[in-house]
Amino acid sequence: MNPHEVLRSQAPSDTSRERRSLSAATRVAHPRPVIVGSGLAGLTAAWSLDPRNCILVTPDRLTVGAASLWAQGGIAAALADDDSPTLHAQDTLRAGAFAGDRDTVDRITAAAPDVVQLLDQLGVPFDRTADGHLDLALEGGHSRRRVAHAGDHSGATITTALAHVVSHAPHIELLEGHTATRLVTDQSGAVRGIIVQDASGTRREIDTDAVILATGGMGGLFAHTTNPTTALGQGVALAARAGARTDDLHLVQFHPTALDVGRDPMPLLTEALRGAGAVLLADDARFVDELQPRDVVAAAVWEQLTDGRRVRLDARAVLDVRTRFPSVSALAEESGLDIAHDLLPVRPAVHYSMGGVTTDARGRTSVPGLWAIGEVSRTGLHGANRLASNSLLEAVVTGQAAAQDISTRATGRWDTSVPSADPETVAPATTGASLPLERARELLDTACGVLRDGPTLQSAVDQLSAHTAGDGAYVAWLIARSALAHPHSIGGHRRTDDPGALALHGVSA
Numbered sequence: 001m002n003p004h005e006v007l008r009s010q011a012p013s014d015t016s017r018e019r020r021s022l023s024a025a026t027r028v029a030h031p032r033p034v035i036v037g038s039g040l041a042g043l044t045a046a047w048s049l050d051p052r053n054c055i056l057v058t059p060d061r062l063t064v065g066a067a068s069l070w071a072q073g074g075i076a077a078a079l080a081d082d083d084s085p086t087l088h089a090q091d092t093l094r095a096g097a098f099a100g101d102r103d104t105v106d107r108i109t110a111a112a113p114d115v116v117q118l119l120d121q122l123g124v125p126f127d128r129t130a131d132g133h134l135d136l137a138l139e140g141g142h143s144r145r146r147v148a149h150a151g152d153h154s155g156a157t158i159t160t161a162l163a164h165v166v167s168h169a170p171h172i173e174l175l176e177g178h179t180a181t182r183l184v185t186d187q188s189g190a191v192r193g194i195i196v197q198d199a200s201g202t203r204r205e206i207d208t209d210a211v212i213l214a215t216g217g218m219g220g221l222f223a224h225t226t227n228p229t230t231a232l233g234q235g236v237a238l239a240a241r242a243g244a245r246t247d248d249l250h251l252v253q254f255h256p257t258a259l260d261v262g263r264d265p266m267p268l269l270t271e272a273l274r275g276a277g278a279v280l281l282a283d284d285a286r287f288v289d290e291l292q293p294r295d296v297v298a299a300a301v302w303e304q305l306t307d308g309r310r311v312r313l314d315a316r317a318v319l320d321v322r323t324r325f326p327s328v329s330a331l332a333e334e335s336g337l338d339i340a341h342d343l344l345p346v347r348p349a350v351h352y353s354m355g356g357v358t359t360d361a362r363g364r365t366s367v368p369g370l371w372a373i374g375e376v377s378r379t380g381l382h383g384a385n386r387l388a389s390n391s392l393l394e395a396v397v398t399g400q401a402a403a404q405d406i407s408t409r410a411t412g413r414w415d416t417s418v419p420s421a422d423p424e425t426v427a428p429a430t431t432g433a434s435l436p437l438e439r440a441r442e443l444l445d446t447a448c449g450v451l452r453d454g455p456t457l458q459s460a461v462d463q464l465s466a467h468t469a470g471d472g473a474y475v476a477w478l479i480a481r482s483a484l485a486h487p488h489s490i491g492g493h494r495r496t497d498d499p500g501a502l503a504l505h506g507v508s509a
């Protein structure tokens with residue numbers, strides 16, 4: 001799709017919100033695809049469906065609550081003269097402990113340069129060098145300077161640019177202030193509709209045979225997280241209850257440098273700070289190569305904390321640090337810290353979910369009529385550990401792929417390479433004792449942190465299994481259950497009952 005043609009077709013001629021807001025009568029004769037979530041993935045899918053009419057459901061105003069707005073570092077693409085998609089793919093596979101899907105990794109890294117070009121043409125003001133080239137940043141795990149960025153507020157800049165286009169697109173009907181609560185399936189198991197609920201609790205059903213889940217991650221289910229506290233894995237609950245397969249839910253990425261000042265969610269000190277020269281100190285001594293992949297740095301930080309040392313990030317030697325990292329500087333200031341002068345206390349926090357609703361290359365899930373894109377999906381790009389700045393990229397590529405699939409889809413058999421779900425994971429939302437969210441967060445934090453062991457995981461699974469009628473506890477149960485079923489150390493976590501791996505990584509329990 002030519003972005004210029006699309007932009008021309010979206011000229012804001014007759015686009016009043018009143019005209020486009022969904023009327024009370026939501027049962028329509030010709031069902032439109034429904035996109036759930038207005039982060040970068042959902043916005044991309046909605047925009048890319050042009051000229052196909054669609055409905056975009058989002059709990060608040062457009063983009064509010066999306067982790068996409070919070071991305072600091074940027075978006076990875078092999079754009080430098082000394083770089084190539086092959087090198088980007090190799091770095092992605094290496095960071096992911098070679099557990100990624102080769103085809104997915106090759107496809108998404110190959111698409112990356114075009115994605116950045118598209119965003120550039122959309123008007124995203126990426127930082128540039130004095131000679132006009134994109135100013136590409138170096139981040140942990142990347143062998144080349146590869147991250148296109150807009151200051152240290154890249155996610156907000158990119159997402160807002162796309163939201164502007166979406167809010168003026170006549171083919172998109174915005175349903176703001178609504179949360180998707182259930183998928184409706186027919187007797188064959190195919191999607192036939194979706195239930196949405198507004199802030200007053202009023203529910204309505206939208207008929208559709210195509211739902212794209214773009215609901216983001218699950219970090220809010222953990223007590224220590226950098227994610228919005230609204231990132232509660234709702235998309236996983238919607239999909240899994242409808243019978244969709246999920247995979248790799250136990251593969252959680254811990255960001256090594258969340259600012260540890262008692263805030264929830266924890267402010268993030270971007271990896272780019274370390275790329276620019278900030279160092280990690282444990283009781284004032286360096287202990288790790290700060291540019292190693294996140295899992296290595298997070299495990300090293302965890303080890304120091306477990307041994308009772310104070311771990312702090314020292315960005316004092318980074319040239320012009322306050323002007324180069326204004327968002328980080330502001331976040332630190334809110335806690336009375338000056339990044340140019342103070343040592344910044346840090347600890348690992350849940351940052352990203354590699355697992356999710358399993359999809360094929362077109363975003364199709366195992367349930368006919370259901371697509372998943374962005375962080376809620378498990379595409380196989382990240383393997384056991386996401387390479388920094390690959391997720392905004394994945395959000396755009398998967399959003400485009402799902403939109404293209406829906407636009408060109410022939411009715412009939414749902415063909416996908418995604419296997420069926422394990423029936424034991426499909427829990428109904430029947431009534432049962434509810435579990436306070438804070439309790440689920442504590443349980444997951446304790447059982448599914450950087451260091452894990454079988455008995456603690458079993459206890460969490462047992463406690464959560466009685467509460468799967470609630471979506472938060474259901475997803476927490478799925479995560480803990482997946483962790484229990486995978487007894488080896490890989491990616492972001494280390495099993496303390498997998499001693500070989502502990503020795504390999506030099507982590508003491």
Ligand SMILES: Cc1cc2nc3c(=O)[nH]c(=O)nc-3n(C[C@H](O)[C@H](O)[C@H](O)COP(=O)(O)OP(=O)(O)OC[C@H]3O[C@@H](n4cnc5c(N)ncnc54)[C@H](O)[C@@H]3O)c2cc1C
Pocket residue numbers: 036037038039040041042057058059060063064065066067068069070071072073074075076154155178179180181214215216217226227228230231234235268351352373374375376388389390391392393395
């Ligand atoms: C602090 C931070 C920094 C990051 N930095 C980077 C970075 O530099 N580079 C990078 O590539 N990645 C980064 N990431 C990760 C990246 O931001 C996310 O993976 C990505 O933005 C996910 O996009 P998404 O569209 O899938 O989900 P989101 O942007 O989270 O959007 C999800 C949307 O779904 C909505 N939603 C959820 N449930 C429902 C429901 N039931 N009904 C209706 N709507 C619903 C939400 O309100 C939201 O609008 C960072 C993440 C964080 C938290």
